[in-house]
Amino acid sequence: MMRFAIILALLAPPATGQDLTIATGGHYPPYIFNPSTAEATGLDKALVDELCDRGGYSCTWVDLPMGDIFQALARGDVDVVTGGFGYSAARDDIVDFTCPYVSSGDDTGDLMALSDDIDLNTARIGVLDQSLYQSAMAQAGRSTKAYPTEEAALAALTQGEIDVVFGSHNARLLAGDSITIIGTYPTFSGGSALAISETAPQLRADLDALLAEVSADGTLSRLHVQWLGSDQGDVIARCNDINALT
Missing domain, CATH: 3.40.190.10 (Periplasmic binding protein-like II)
Structure with missing residues (x-):
């Protein structure tokens, strides 16, 4: 029925x-x-x-x-x-x-840093607020800092506030050659x-x-x-x- x-x-x-x-x-x-x-x-x-x-x-x-x-x-x-x-x-x-x-959908996200010499176990990770990237990191048990836009998270990475941005493939395009992709992780979309x-x-x-x-x-x-x-x-x-x- x-x-x-x-x-x-x-x-x-x-x-x-x-x-x-x-x-x-x-x-x-x-x-x-x-x-x-x-x-x-x-x-x-x-x-x-x-x-x-x-x-x-x-x-x-x-x-x-x-x-x-x-x-x-x-x-x-x-x-x-x-x-x-x-x-x-x-x-x-x-x-x-x-x-x-x-x-x-976008079922993986990129882990972006300024260099590949990053320990992801201790890294400070920036994510887009209220996004699947944030929830995926929470599910992985990682501490994150949320930003209102991916541009803001990338700026924080450049300024040294965080070590890694976990975000969309679009964020990778926004960052251009200034960042290094050090890995990917599922977003469980x-x-x-x-x-x-x-x-x-x-x-x-x-x-x-x-x-x-x-x-x-x-x-x-x-x-x-x-x-x-x-x-x-x-x-x-x-x-x-x-x-x-x-």
Whole structure:
């Protein structure tokens, strides 16, 4: 009976005419470039704009600090969080997630330092606040210092406040030749998904239905090729139900 209800929810036509506030958590290529500007683009910008068009939603985009974005969603300040965010159990404690539109997401992070002569057992590690990189280091039992942006963490590394930055491949690009990659570590991402308030189950079902539509007709595959360089196929069809990530 539960599986039948889930299937009906996925097949039901979405509500239209609703105003939605879409929140991103900073510049995070290739998912979101230049958020909260007229030049905003990327996989998630193109995908969510497509969902807004098909669903008849009036969508407004805002960019929020990483340290507050999921709490803002839980408070009801915004309706959807996007920008390459991976599923995690900690995030799932306060918000809900759609089926993943990218099957694996960024499932490793880079350990970056100014030289390769670093003892990771005693290193001071900087991470992006409220990120999967922070939770992965906590799971590994490492002490970390959180920063509001990866740029701030890289600046702290340069100034000697920390010994290592554990962060995204985008941070590596930002740092350029000034840093050394001394290793990688898993972030235990469950795939990139849209985050929705726990108090909006119908919106989550509607967005899952729209995701299933754009995945089935090849639109999502075209966006994967454009922004990720590879076709992941009909990824939503591989999501057995809307609670698959848990």
